[in-house]
Amino acid sequence: MKCSQLFRKLKKAGWFVKSQKGSHKVLSRPDYAKKITFPDHNSTEVTNGIAAKIKKLTGLGL
Incomplete structure:
Protein backbone atom coordinates (compact mmCIF):
# COMPACT_ATOMS: atom_id res chain seq x y z
CA MET A 1 0.00 0.00 0.00
CA LYS A 2 1.30 3.43 -0.88
CA GLN A 20 4.19 18.47 10.13
CA LYS A 21 7.95 18.63 9.88
CA GLY A 22 9.39 17.79 6.50
CA LEU A 27 -1.87 12.74 13.09
CA SER A 28 -4.36 13.14 15.90
CA ARG A 29 -7.98 12.39 16.64
CA PRO A 30 -10.14 14.14 19.27
CA ASP A 31 -11.37 10.92 20.89
CA TYR A 32 -7.96 9.21 20.96
CA ALA A 33 -5.16 10.08 23.40
CA LYS A 34 -2.18 8.94 21.33
CA LYS A 35 -0.73 10.59 18.24
CA ILE A 36 0.63 8.84 15.16
CA THR A 37 3.75 9.95 13.33
CA PHE A 38 3.17 9.21 9.68
CA PRO A 39 5.93 9.26 7.03
CA ASP A 40 4.22 10.86 4.05
CA HIS A 41 6.35 9.91 1.05
CA ASN A 42 3.36 9.85 -1.36
CA SER A 43 4.25 7.24 -3.97
CA THR A 44 6.49 4.97 -1.89
CA GLU A 45 5.22 1.80 -0.26
CA VAL A 46 4.55 1.70 3.48
CA THR A 47 6.85 -0.84 5.15
CA ASN A 48 5.29 -3.79 6.96
CA GLY A 49 6.52 -2.56 10.34
CA ILE A 50 4.96 0.89 9.98
CA ALA A 51 1.71 -0.57 8.64
CA ALA A 52 1.52 -3.00 11.58
CA LYS A 53 2.16 -0.23 14.12
CA ILE A 54 -0.49 2.05 12.59
CA LYS A 55 -2.96 -0.85 12.46
CA LYS A 56 -2.29 -1.63 16.13
CA LEU A 57 -2.68 2.00 17.24
CA THR A 58 -5.76 2.82 15.15
CA GLY A 59 -7.56 -0.50 14.86
CA LEU A 60 -7.94 0.01 11.11
CA GLY A 61 -7.97 -3.00 8.85
CA LEU A 62 -5.20 -2.35 6.36
Missing part, protein backbone atom coordinates in the same frame (compact mmCIF):
# COMPACT_ATOMS: atom_id res chain seq x y z
CA CYS A 3 1.67 6.17 1.74
CA SER A 4 -0.92 8.32 -0.01
CA GLN A 5 -3.51 5.50 0.09
CA LEU A 6 -2.91 4.89 3.80
CA PHE A 7 -3.14 8.61 4.52
CA ARG A 8 -6.54 8.77 2.76
CA LYS A 9 -7.78 5.82 4.86
CA LEU A 10 -6.66 7.52 8.07
CA LYS A 11 -8.34 10.81 7.10
CA LYS A 12 -11.55 8.94 6.29
CA ALA A 13 -11.40 7.36 9.76
CA GLY A 14 -11.30 10.79 11.43
CA TRP A 15 -7.57 11.43 11.80
CA PHE A 16 -6.26 14.90 10.96
CA VAL A 17 -2.82 16.51 10.63
CA LYS A 18 -1.89 18.19 13.88
CA SER A 19 1.61 19.20 12.78
CA SER A 23 7.74 14.68 5.13
CA HIS A 24 6.52 13.41 8.51
CA LYS A 25 3.04 14.29 9.69
CA VAL A 26 1.71 13.95 13.23
Whole structure:
Protein backbone atom coordinates (compact mmCIF):
# COMPACT_ATOMS: atom_id res chain seq x y z
CA MET A 1 0.00 0.00 0.00
CA LYS A 2 1.30 3.43 -0.88
CA CYS A 3 1.67 6.17 1.74
CA SER A 4 -0.92 8.32 -0.01
CA GLN A 5 -3.51 5.50 0.09
CA LEU A 6 -2.91 4.89 3.80
CA PHE A 7 -3.14 8.61 4.52
CA ARG A 8 -6.54 8.77 2.76
CA LYS A 9 -7.78 5.82 4.86
CA LEU A 10 -6.66 7.52 8.07
CA LYS A 11 -8.34 10.81 7.10
CA LYS A 12 -11.55 8.94 6.29
CA ALA A 13 -11.40 7.36 9.76
CA GLY A 14 -11.30 10.79 11.43
CA TRP A 15 -7.57 11.43 11.80
CA PHE A 16 -6.26 14.90 10.96
CA VAL A 17 -2.82 16.51 10.63
CA LYS A 18 -1.89 18.19 13.88
CA SER A 19 1.61 19.20 12.78
CA GLN A 20 4.19 18.47 10.13
CA LYS A 21 7.95 18.63 9.88
CA GLY A 22 9.39 17.79 6.50
CA SER A 23 7.74 14.68 5.13
CA HIS A 24 6.52 13.41 8.51
CA LYS A 25 3.04 14.29 9.69
CA VAL A 26 1.71 13.95 13.23
CA LEU A 27 -1.87 12.74 13.09
CA SER A 28 -4.36 13.14 15.90
CA ARG A 29 -7.98 12.39 16.64
CA PRO A 30 -10.14 14.14 19.27
CA ASP A 31 -11.37 10.92 20.89
CA TYR A 32 -7.96 9.21 20.96
CA ALA A 33 -5.16 10.08 23.40
CA LYS A 34 -2.18 8.94 21.33
CA LYS A 35 -0.73 10.59 18.24
CA ILE A 36 0.63 8.84 15.16
CA THR A 37 3.75 9.95 13.33
CA PHE A 38 3.17 9.21 9.68
CA PRO A 39 5.93 9.26 7.03
CA ASP A 40 4.22 10.86 4.05
CA HIS A 41 6.35 9.91 1.05
CA ASN A 42 3.36 9.85 -1.36
CA SER A 43 4.25 7.24 -3.97
CA THR A 44 6.49 4.97 -1.89
CA GLU A 45 5.22 1.80 -0.26
CA VAL A 46 4.55 1.70 3.48
CA THR A 47 6.85 -0.84 5.15
CA ASN A 48 5.29 -3.79 6.96
CA GLY A 49 6.52 -2.56 10.34
CA ILE A 50 4.96 0.89 9.98
CA ALA A 51 1.71 -0.57 8.64
CA ALA A 52 1.52 -3.00 11.58
CA LYS A 53 2.16 -0.23 14.12
CA ILE A 54 -0.49 2.05 12.59
CA LYS A 55 -2.96 -0.85 12.46
CA LYS A 56 -2.29 -1.63 16.13
CA LEU A 57 -2.68 2.00 17.24
CA THR A 58 -5.76 2.82 15.15
CA GLY A 59 -7.56 -0.50 14.86
CA LEU A 60 -7.94 0.01 11.11
CA GLY A 61 -7.97 -3.00 8.85
CA LEU A 62 -5.20 -2.35 6.36
